[in-house]
Amino acid sequence: MPRHYKRKTETKYKIEDLRHALEELRNKKLTLSQAVIKYHVPKTTLLKQLKQNEFKIPKKGRSAVFNKEQEIQLEKYILDCCKSFYGVTPNSLRRIAFRFAEANKLKHSFNKESQLAGKDWYYGFMSRHPSISLRIPEATSLNRITAFNAAEVNLFFEHLKTIQTKHNIPGHRIFNIDETGISTVQKNYKILAPKGLEQIAKATSGERGVPTTVVCAVSATGIYVPPMFIFKRKRMNQLLTKGGNSVIIVTVSESGWINESIFQDY
Incomplete structure (x- = not known):
């Protein structure tokens, strides 16, 4: 939480006294020492104001470290x-x-x-600097970082445009495929609990989740391919399709993630 500092001390002079002191100094009615004694304004404050062309209300507290x-x-x-x-x-x-x-x-x-x-x-x-905020970053692998850059993306779209023009590929034959990982452990949200407890628990299906991958594909014209679910198992079991409809695709892999052969099957 940001802290809001409240100043404990106040300046010993008023802004009007500073104005009067500067006016008498510029009109040579008082010397610098006399103005300090008469109006109780610090000497450094008067000198700083005299160097400025316009009157500026002096800032309270320490000077800023950085300009x-x-x-x-x-x-x-x-x-x-x-x-x-x-x-x-x-x-x-x-x-x-x-x-x-x-x-x-x-x-x-x-x-x-x-x-x-x-x-x-x-x-x-x-x-x-309100343009900067404290955020939780999303973990991104180095492979994705090095592959996803302006040069690679531009090169991809140049090749796509060349192939599409050469073979006259319509929009309903161009698909975008993506995958997402789903954990079997639900994400915990903040809950209300008694004060003073060192540890608060909430029931889940497990303490460590098992990854399940879902692959989806949609064409440029809005046609979608039924999703594919990849479960972390060595052998396929028809019970994995229980509760699903007839169009979903279900398969298994040892890691729970998609691989080259499963992608080709899809």
């Missing part, structure tokens, strides 16, 4: 890592922020012992 451009660089780095399938965790971001500040010799109050930026900085960074 706007540097935070945009951090945001871009996070998005690039996500696109490359190597996401940045909250702890990784805090470590990167510390090293980024050290490399640029920026003044910061990060923990030098743990070499991490603080949690308050992390929550503040997330609030300043």
